[in-house]
Each structure stands twice: as structure tokens, then as C-alpha cells.
Amino acid sequence: MIESEATLIARLRELFNTSFQSGVELGIGDDAAVLSASNNKLVATVDMAVEGVHFRCDWSSPFQIGAKLTTANLADIFAMGAKPKYLLVAAAISQVNNSEVITELAKGIRSVADNFKVTVIGGDLSKAEIMSLSITALGELSGNPILRSNAQVGDLLYLSALPGLSAAGLAILNRGLDRPRYVVDAHLNPKLVAPDKLIKVATSMCDISDGLVTDAGNIAKASGVAINLNKELITSAPDFKDLAELANELGEDVFDWILTGGEDHFFLATVNPSNASEELGIRVGVVTTGGGEISLDGAVIKKSGYQHF
DSSP states (O other), X not given: OOOOHHHHHHHHHHHTOOSOOTTEEEOBTBSSOEEOOOSSEEEEEEEEEEBTTTBOTTTOOHHHHHHHHHHHHHHHHHHTTOEEEEEEEEEEETTTTOHHHHHHHHHHHHHHHGGGTOEXXXXXXXXXXXXXXXXXXXXXXXXXXXXXXXXXXXXXXXXXXXXXXXXXXXHHHHTTOOOSHHHHHHHHSOOOOOOHHHHHHEEEEEEOTTOHHHHHHHHHHHHTEEEEEOHHHHHTXXXXXXXXXXXXXXXXXXXXXXXXXXXXXXXXXXXXXXXXXXXXXXXXXXXXXXXXXXXETTEEOOOOOOOOO
């Protein structure tokens, strides 16, 4: 059944209606949304996912595509030390008249947004030869932003969780397999956990969606320091053994997954030693003097993670 634009917008407005739309004076349905002004600073980010570049429709359902990009957006807001509040969604899909595709895409977005009480306040929809999705996230910052450029020599390096499972899922999919399912799901629909404890103490922080080495390099270059990762600390992480066993089964290098895999949407932070705590996550290294180098046990890592261009 082909729906009119007005009918489709009305259905999406109902689907995205929530009970926690704080600060939304006017949401979906008009030419633009209207938000109440806040005394807090506004943080904004945008992410785009394009079929054949960032996802494959034969691997990912519309629900998973919507959920994964929402996760990426909210992770960027959290990485700045902010609280995500609103989303604007623009989608171009080849099956614009397929109500199931549109509904599942929207449900995937909301499945993540609801976890963090984030409201979809508007967007746009178009037909295209391939699917693409762009989401703009807005968040509020009550204090100062956590920048990449404030890491200090002597700071300890923490990960909110051990990366690599998403890369393992991709390796399995590339082999034409779909099991173990929890590993595949870690790639197709990674789960986001707010880094609340790290936000309170981080001197610098970023989301590691492009891979640990690449994003650690972003912090190191912005701060004018070097970062030395510790192999023993990494191998002592609770999830390392299972990940290493899976890598061995597939003939892969587990450190390739951990260091350069990406798309886990975990967080990397530098923390003053006075605030060190096991509750912050996994301690994996230290900030040293240098000019942007990332090392593992003192040996500079040459391989990097995902490159957008």
C-alpha cells in the first residue's frame, strides 16, 4: 500500500511519541521543531551511513541499521561529556513506499533513543537508488566539554570495555556465517553503555568507533603527547580470553581486532592517576611525552583503524 506523505509523517509522529519529551515545544509535523532554550551548552554531532560503504542490506535489517547509527551518534555526544537529548533523522531509501522498511528503521532508532530518554524531533525522507541514513544528535552540557586535547603526561589510559567483538562479527560475516550470534550482533547492532564514571574524571575522551589505535592517535595528536598501550594489561581484561580463542578458531590476530577493529562504540579516556579506579573500566596504558605516537609495549604501532577517505 502506498501512503501519502502526510499519512507517513503522522504515523512516524505517533511512533516517535514519548513521555519524556522535555524541552520539546513542537516536534514532528511542522516545517521545523521548536525547543525550549536551556542555560546549558548545546552539543551537536551528525553521522551518516551509506549502503555498500557502512552497511550491507543483505546482512543488516532496517531495524539494525537505524539502531546502529543512533548508537554512533549518541556515543559522540557522551564522548564530549554531554547528555544526549534530541535526534533529527534524514533517510533516503530505495523502498520509500514499503511501510515495513520505514517502520522498522524508525523502531531501530527508537530502540536506542528510548534507552537514554532521547527524543526524535524531526527529519526528512526521500527515495534513492541506495539506502542512506543521516542522524543529527543534540545534547546538553552542564559543565565544560571533555576535549581530545587535554591529555596530560602521566595520565592513565582507560577503556570502558575491551574492543574487538565487532571486528570478530565482521570476520564471521565475511566468511558467510552467522554464528556465534552474539558476536555477529556485536557488529550489526552494538550496544551502548553511557560512560558516566569516566565522564566525571576524564581529562580527555573519545568514542573508539574508528579503532583503538586511530582514536588514541586522535587524542595523542590533539594533546601533543604519546600513548603507550600495555599488552599485559590488555590480556588481563576479563573478555580477552574468549576473544583470543575466537580469533584462534578463525585464524585471525586478536590484537588486530582489539587495536584496529573499530565499531564497538566504547570509550577511551585519559585519567589523572589520583582518580585511578577499577570501576572506571579497563586500564590499558599510560600517556607519555611525544608527538602523537601510539605504541604497544614501547613499539610504535604502524597499522591504523578505519579511514573515512
